[in-house]
Amino acid sequence: MASLPQFYTTVPLILHQSFSLEQETAKHIVQVLRMTIGEAIYLTDGKGTKALVTIIGTSKKQCEVQIRELTKTETPHPKLYLGVAFTKNASRNEWLLEKAVELGVHTILPILTTRSERIHFKEDRWNNILIAAMLQSQQTHLAVLTSPINFSKLLLEYEQLPQKLMAHCMGDAHKQPLKEAMKADTDTIVLIGPEGDFTKEEITMAAAQQFKNIDLGSNRLRTETAALAACAYFKLINS
DSSP: OTTSOEEEOOSOOOTTOEEEOOHHHHHIIIIISOOOTTOEEEEEOSBSEEEEEEEEEEOSSOEEEEEEEEEEOOOOSSOEEEEEOOOSOHHHHHHHHHHHHHTTOSEEEEEEOTTOOOOOOOHHHHHHHHHHHHHHTTOSBOOEEOOOEEHHHHHHHTTTOSEEEEEOOOTTSOOEEHHHHOOSSSOEEEEEOOTTOOOHHHHHHHHHTTOEEEEOOSSOOOHHHHHHHHHHHHHHHTO
16 A cells, blocks of 8 residues: 555545545546546545545546545654745745655744845745645655744744754854754754855854854855755754
């Protein structure tokens, strides 16, 4: 059953329940995949529940299913919170969202910093990217994408997290290599600045909230590359 396609649904998943899938999902199953009555798929609600369902009815734009098995998984631990100042390049932002979800990020926080670019927050489109990435990577927990948040507000709202890291290029600040600073089995927030970097004042504000300065290596990285480097290392040490 591992090769069965998986889809997202907002319908509450209850054992033995029968219901019609959302129209776009139904059209994909019936018209694109050409699946028919008696075939099986997986559904997830993005909250840790995965359902094995059988198709019991189809039409051009409808697909009715019945739930045969339910599996529930706990929220993955530890959690990674990625605070990142998005760029004005929409395709790069979307690539970052997709890859961060594939690597298992728990929450993505678009930060508004002094040097942040003005971006158009495409909530519906971006959430659809999160859903697609969750399904592609066969996860059952949907990552959270928050509304854009002011830098100083973020520092206060996430001050209780046990591991707080900040990547920047300021040369006169003491920084630890990522592999030394990031510890496994610990809920973590990582802050990645805009293309113009965090300001000295922002770095000082974060230090006052016990954020550790981290170094991602000698190469100068784009915002999305730096963010993915942190996500990948977090995934590696917690696998």
